[in-house]
Amino acid sequence: MALGHRVRRGLIPGERRDLQALSPEQARTVTALAEVIVPETDTPGATAAGVVDFVDVILAEWAEDDERTRFLAGIGDVDERARTLEGATFEECSPEGQISLVAGLDEEVDALRREGADAPEHFFHDVKRYTLAGFFTSEVGMRSLGYRVVPGGFEACVLLDEYGAGTGR
Amino acid sequence: MSGPRRRRPSRTAPHVRRQEVYDAIVVGSGMTGGWAAKELTEAGMRTLVLEAGPMVIPDRDYVEHVAPYRMPYRGWNDRKALEAEQPVQRECYACDEMGRKFFVNDIENPYSTGDGKPFKWIRGRQVGGKSIMWARQSYRLSDVDFEANAREGVGVDWPIRYADIEPWYDYVSSFAGISGRREGLAQLPDGPFLPPMDLTCIEEVFRQGIERHYGDTRLLTIGRSAVLTRDHNGRRACHYCGPCHRGCITRSYFSSLNATLPAAEATGLMTLRPDSVVHSVIWDSSKGRVTGVRVIDAGTHEPLEFYGRIVFLGASALESARLLLHSTSPDFPDGLANSSGVLGKYLMDHTMGVGAMATFPGWEAYTFTGQRPNGIYIPRFRNVTEPSSDFLRGYGYQGWSARPGWSRGVDEPGFGVAFKDRLSGQGPWSMEIEGFGECLPRETNFIELDPDLTDAWGIPALKIHCEWSDNERHMMEDAADQAAEMLEAAGGRDVRRKMALVDPGLTIHEMGTARMGRDSKTSVLNGFNQSWDVPNLFVIDGAAMPSSACQNPSLTYMALTARACAYAVEASKRGEL
Numbered sequence: 064m065a066l067g068h069r070v071r072r073g074l075i076p077g078e079r080r081d082l083q084a085l086s087p088e089q090a091r092t093v094t095a096l097a098e099v100i101v102p103e104t105d106t107p108g109a110t111a112a113g114v115v116d117f118v119d120v121i122l123a124e125w126a127e128d129d130e131r132t133r134f135l136a137g138i139g140d141v142d143e144r145a146r147t148l149e150g151a152t153f154e155e156c157s158p159e160g161q162i163s164l165v166a167g168l169d170e171e172v173d174a175l176r177r178e179g180a181d182a183p184e185h186f187f188h189d190v191k192r193y194t195l196a197g198f199f200t201s202e203v204g205m206r207s208l209g210y211r212v213v214p215g216g217f218e219a220c221v222l223l224d225e226y227g228a229g230t231g232r
Numbered sequence: 233m234s235g236p237r238r239r240r241p242s243r244t245a246p247h248v249r250r251q252e253v254y255d256a257i258v259v260g261s262g263m264t265g266g267w268a269a270k271e272l273t274e275a276g277m278r279t280l281v282l283e284a285g286p287m288v289i290p291d292r293d294y295v296e297h298v299a300p301y302r303m304p305y306r307g308w309n310d311r312k313a314l315e316a317e318q319p320v321q322r323e324c325y326a327c328d329e330m331g332r333k334f335f336v337n338d339i340e341n342p343y344s345t346g347d348g349k350p351f352k353w354i355r356g357r358q359v360g361g362k363s364i365m366w367a368r369q370s371y372r373l374s375d376v377d378f379e380a381n382a383r384e385g386v387g388v389d390w391p392i393r394y395a396d397i398e399p400w401y402d403y404v405s406s407f408a409g410i411s412g413r414r415e416g417l418a419q420l421p422d423g424p425f426l427p428p429m430d431l432t433c434i435e436e437v438f439r440q441g442i443e444r445h446y447g448d449t450r451l452l453t454i455g456r457s458a459v460l461t462r463d464h465n466g467r468r469a470c471h472y473c474g475p476c477h478r479g480c481i482t483r484s485y486f487s488s489l490n491a492t493l494p495a496a497e498a499t500g501l502m503t504l505r506p507d508s509v510v511h512s513v514i515w516d517s518s519k520g521r522v523t524g525v526r527v528i529d530a531g532t533h534e535p536l537e538f539y540g541r542i543v544f545l546g547a548s549a550l551e552s553a554r555l556l557l558h559s560t561s562p563d564f565p566d567g568l569a570n571s572s573g574v575l576g577k578y579l580m581d582h583t584m585g586v587g588a589m590a591t592f593p594g595w596e597a598y599t600f601t602g603q604r605p606n607g608i609y610i611p612r613f614r615n616v617t618e619p620s621s622d623f624l625r626g627y628g629y630q631g632w633s634a635r636p637g638w639s640r641g642v643d644e645p646g647f648g649v650a651f652k653d654r655l656s657g658q659g660p661w662s663m664e665i666e667g668f669g670e671c672l673p674r675e676t677n678f679i680e681l682d683p684d685l686t687d688a689w690g691i692p693a694l695k696i697h698c699e700w701s702d703n704e705r706h707m708m709e710d711a712a713d714q715a716a717e718m719l720e721a722a723g724g725r726d727v728r729r730k731m732a733l734v735d736p737g738l739t740i741h742e743m744g745t746a747r748m749g750r751d752s753k754t755s756v757l758n759g760f761n762q763s764w765d766v767p768n769l770f771v772i773d774g775a776a777m778p779s780s781a782c783q784n785p786s787l788t789y790m791a792l793t794a795r796a797c798a799y800a801v802e803a804s805k806r807g808e809l
Contacts, residue, residue, distance in 0.1 A: 100647040106656075117306065124304075125311050165647055173645040182643070192642045195655065199638040200306035205299065208637075208656060212297050214602035217472045219430035223599045223658070 082116075083123035084131060088152070089138050090115050095154040096141065097194040099165045106207040109198050117197035130189065137186025141168070254280040254503070255804075257525055257540035259510050259555070262361020263786050264546035264772040264793040266488025267404070269496035269504075271797035272544075277804075278501050280538055281493075282508040282527060284547070285336075285357030288364070288489055294479025295330040303329050323738060324354045326365045326477035334364050334477070340688035346697035352737035353550065353696065359506050360489035362548070362740070363786075365477040368458040368485050368605065369630065370410045371783035372401050372421045376616055381779050384624055387578060387673035388749040388778050391759030394421065400791035408486040408790065409464040411606070412456030420611040420628075420783070427461045428454045433598045434633040434661045435608050441722020442610070449617040450610065450718070455630065457606040458486035458787075467491065474603030485605065505538075507531050509689045512559040513543055513568055513769065521768045521809075522568070528689045542768045542800055542809055546793065549579075549774035550679060553745035554694050556771075557681050569746075569763040569771075575756050576680060576745050578673040579698050580780040584739040585732040586708040587629065587666035588715035590724025595661050599635055607632040610665065610718075612782055614710065623707040624672065627782050629715065631665030663724060667711030670782040672703055673744055677736075698736040708733055741785050743774030761796035768809040770796050 082090055097109035097118070122131045141164065145153040149160045156164070168187040176182040183189070198204045255277035258268045265281060272279045300307045309329045314322040321327045321335035336355040345351045356362040375394045382389035398421070405423040413428040431439060431454055439452040459476070462469045467490065468482040476485050483490035496502040507530035514537065516523045524539035545552040553576050559568035567575050607630050614626030636659035641651065682695040712729040719727050736742075749755025752764035761776050763769040772793040774785055781788075803809050 101652050102649055104649055104652060108652075120304065121308070125308065162648070169645055169647055176643070176645075188642075191647070195638055195641050196306060196308065199655070200300040202299070202301040205301060210299070212299050212473060214472045217429060217470075217600065217602035217604045219600050219604070220433040220436070220598050221601060223597055 082119050084135075085115070085119050085122065088142075089135060090119070091154040092138050092142055092152065093118050093190075095161065096138075096165065096190055097197065099161050100191055100194045101198045107203045109194055112198045112201035112203045114194055114197035114201070117201070118193045121193055133184075133186050134189050137190065140186075252539065253524075254278050254538070254540040256280070256542045256544060256800075257282065257538060258544045258546060259525065259552070260284075260361060260546035260548065260773070261359045261493065261504065261506075262356070262488055262546065262548070263363040263366070264789050265361065265544075266363065266492035266496070267790050267793040268544045268546055268772055268797055269488075269502050270492040271794050272801065273496045273499040273501040275797070275801040276501070277801065279496070279503070280540060281496070281502060281504045282510055282525065282538065283357075283359050283361075283504065283506045284509045284530060285359065285361075285506065286530075287506040288334075288359045288479075290479060290481060290483075290489060293333075294481050295333075296473055296475045296478040296480060298330050298478075305329055320352055321354060323352050324365075324740065327354075328475075328477075331365060331475070331478045334358060334360075341693075342685055342687060343694045343696060344682045344685055345695065349697055349699045350735040351696040351698045352735050353694075353742070354737065354740045355548065355551075359493070359504065360487055363487035364479060364489060366487070366740075366786060367784070368476065369609075369784040370405070370408070370412075370456050370458045370787040371609075371628075372423065373397075373781045373783055373788055374419050374421050376419045376612075377779065377781035377783075380625065380781075381673075386624070386779070388747065388751070388754050390778050391748055391750045391755075396759070397788070397791050397795065400795040401787065404787065404790040404794050407465060408458050408491060408787075409460045409467070410456055410458055410787070411454075411461040413453050415451065415453050415611070417451075417611055419616045423456075425456070426464060429457070429459075429461060429604055429606050430454070431608065432600050432633045433595050434592045434663050435631075437592060437595070438608075438633075438663055438719070438722045438724075442718055445718070445721040446613075450613045452608055452610050455606040455609045459605050460484045465491075470605065472602035472604060474605065476605045508536075509691070510547065510555055511535070511689070511691055513545075513555065514539075515559065515561045515563065515568055515766070517561065517563050520766075522766055528691070530689070533689065542770070542804060544770045544772050544797075544800075545775075546772045549743045549745050549777075550694060550696070552771050552773055552775045553679060554681070554692075556746065557679075558692055564765070569756055569765045569769055571765050572753055572756060574675075574747065574754060577675050577678040578744040578747055578778070579677040579679060579696070579736075579742065580671040580673055580744040580777070581698070581736045582671060582739040582741045582780060582782060582784075583627070583669035583700065583704050583708050583711075583733060584666060585734040586669075586712050586715075586730060587631070587664065588712060588719055588727060588729045589662060589664035590716075590719040590727040592633075592661045592663055592724055596658075599658055608665075614707070620707075620710060622710060623703045625670035625703075625707070625782065627667040627669035627707055627711050629665040629667050629711070631663065633661060633663045635659055635661055663719060664730070665715050665719070666730070667708060667715065668739065668782055668784070669704055669707045669711060671736075671780045672701065673747070673779055674701065679745060696737075700733065700736060705733070741774070741780065743777040743780055743785060746771045746775035747778040748776045749778055760799040761792055762799070767803075770800060772796050 261283040557567040610629035685693040748757040
């Protein structure tokens with residue numbers, strides 16, 4: 064399976080595992096969504112950070128049943144929108160099409176937020192939350208922030224520029 | 233104390249233990265039990281330390297250096313396990329994905345509460361107790377606190393004054409290592425501090441703003457923390473990794489595991505027996521003394537007895553009182569050492585969860601590096617330097633500054649390259665302070681044995697009746713107002729009051745259930761933590777407190793314990809116990 068290979072390709076060695084909650088099709092959609100939210104730049108992106116595996120663990124072992132159901136239904140909905148837009152799954156859409164779809168979802172969440180409604184009830188809020196956590200708490204994500212397990216000292220007031228993006232935190 | 237191989241199996245073999253009479257038995261191996269173990273063994277007493285929970289071996293069990301990406305849930309916690317096993321403990325911030333093993337299983341350790349009176353009982357049952365997960369803030373009480381009950385006619389008078397405990401504060405501080413800044417305040421006496429940790433840019437801005445606006449009636453100082461800022465007594469200086477509550481392999485913060493128990497072990501006179509759930513204290517009516525304790529082995533459930541000439545209870549305020557309530561006899565039908573009838577009553581905790589926060593624009597170019605295991609402190613000013621007509625006593629603030637990380641993006645619009653870059657940087661400076669308020673002693677806040685509930689070892693569970701009063705609520709209204717006013721005065725923007733008063737218990741400063749006093753008719757203990765009724769019985773933990781003050785109490789427990797042990801050793805030599 065070429066697509067399956069593509070999903071697997073970016074995983075961190077040692078973190079490979081069988082998916083528990085996501086079907087291969089759903090995993091491809093989640094992987095593509097996460098990469099649009101946190102793309103590869105001069106640092107690795109969501110795919111390289113193995114975000115889909117974190118999402119799968121969270122859905123399988125951590126999320127409540129209704130949270131998982133809402134999330135998976137939402138992933139199906141993303142592919143429906145993609146078919147309407149470009150006649151393909153989200154993962155197969157053009158980069159422009161993917162960005163347009165994610166912009167629409169992000170705006171739906173923000174509209175709810177502006178109305179004072181419970182934004183987390185929208186599945187894309189969870190997609191973004193899981194993606195950000197999956198990326199920024201991964202080893203590559205934390206290294207990109209300059210994280211060190213043992214900073215070794217505390218400097219209370221230093222110029223941010225002298226430390227670049229990483230502050231040892 | 234570094235591992236099972238250094239324990240002495242011969243001493244714990246059943247046929248031996250039933251004959252041996254220790255010089256002292258200490259129940260509990262945490263903050264106060266560890267101090268008792270050290271003080272008694274260093275005075276030459278053969279001491280048995282009984283711990284209800286398992287052994288903790290730092291090399292094996294500390295988990296502070298596990299990076300988030302090595303955790304199955306990346307720090308989001310094993311949510312299902314917490315729901316099933318620790319529905320109460322999980323309310324403590326330190327009961328996290330790696331730290332939760334240091335908190336009790338709520339199913340094995342149940343308790344009940346009075347109707348409409350939620351109480352969060354946070355417990356650690358292992359060698360080291362809660363001294364592993366404590367927040368390390370270390371403050372002294374002063375005569376403002378020791379005189380308050382007598383002055384106001386509240387509760388009972390403390391049987392001691394600051395002069396009685398000052399040398400013991402010095403003694404325990406010198407051993408433990410407390411970092412902080414000398415400020416010369418009457419209401420918060422200084423000590424022999426290790427060098428203070430530094431304030432961040434914004435904390436310094438806030439400090440100067442308070443100084444400018446309030447003159448000498450209020451001040452901000454760095455937290456006084458039992459974390460070493462330089463090597464001290466064979467322990468290493470802090471390396472600023474952050475999650476102290478998961479242990480510290482360099483022993484840089486004070487805990488019984490890191491400091492007092494190794495000192496006791498070094499004497500060769502300590503026998504430490506983990507997995508020993510103390511069931512009751514053995515009372516000998518003919519001698520008018522206690523002779524030891526009944527224990528249930530945590531693993532095998534085998535009933536055992538251990539004998540000692542003096543018994544020290546340091547099992548935590550609620551556990552020590554529970555143990556006495558459960559130790560009944562014809563002489564003490566309402567609980568051992570309870571001729572006064574006040575055992576279990578006058579339960580207190582500190583109020584928490586109320587304060588204010590603000591952002592401080594203009595300092596975006598600056599940040600800090602490393603994880604300082606300490607915050608700032610604003611000592612009590614209410615009814616010290618500034619009066620209040622709304623309430624008795626006062627509160628101190630703890631606080632911290634921060635620059636938010638990536639998680640702020642969860643509730644913001646955006647995605648893609650610019651979003652990633654933005655979240656990879658730091659958010660605006662924020663400053664938050666929270667009032668820790670004194671709770672008055674009240675007879676209506678009390679514990680009793682629940683007739684219908686037992687723990688996993690068949691010992692009656694507690695029913696806890698505790699609630700805040702108007703004095704605490706009015707005090708916290710003021711704490712929110714004053715917090716917001718100070719942040720405004722120092723140039724804070726977007727100032728928000730925070731009114732989230734926690735349920736009693738959650739501050740984990742529960743105390744007062746076997747109070748000391750001047751009169752045996754109205755208190756359980758005398759001024760040396762010694763039972764009025766039973767001369768060779770001491771209660772050394774927070775149960776002894778006749779008032780709560782508003783300062784974090786552990787340093788006071790340590791000082792009272794060291795003082796009680798010195799008294800007991802001398803009294804024992806004189807043959808009085």
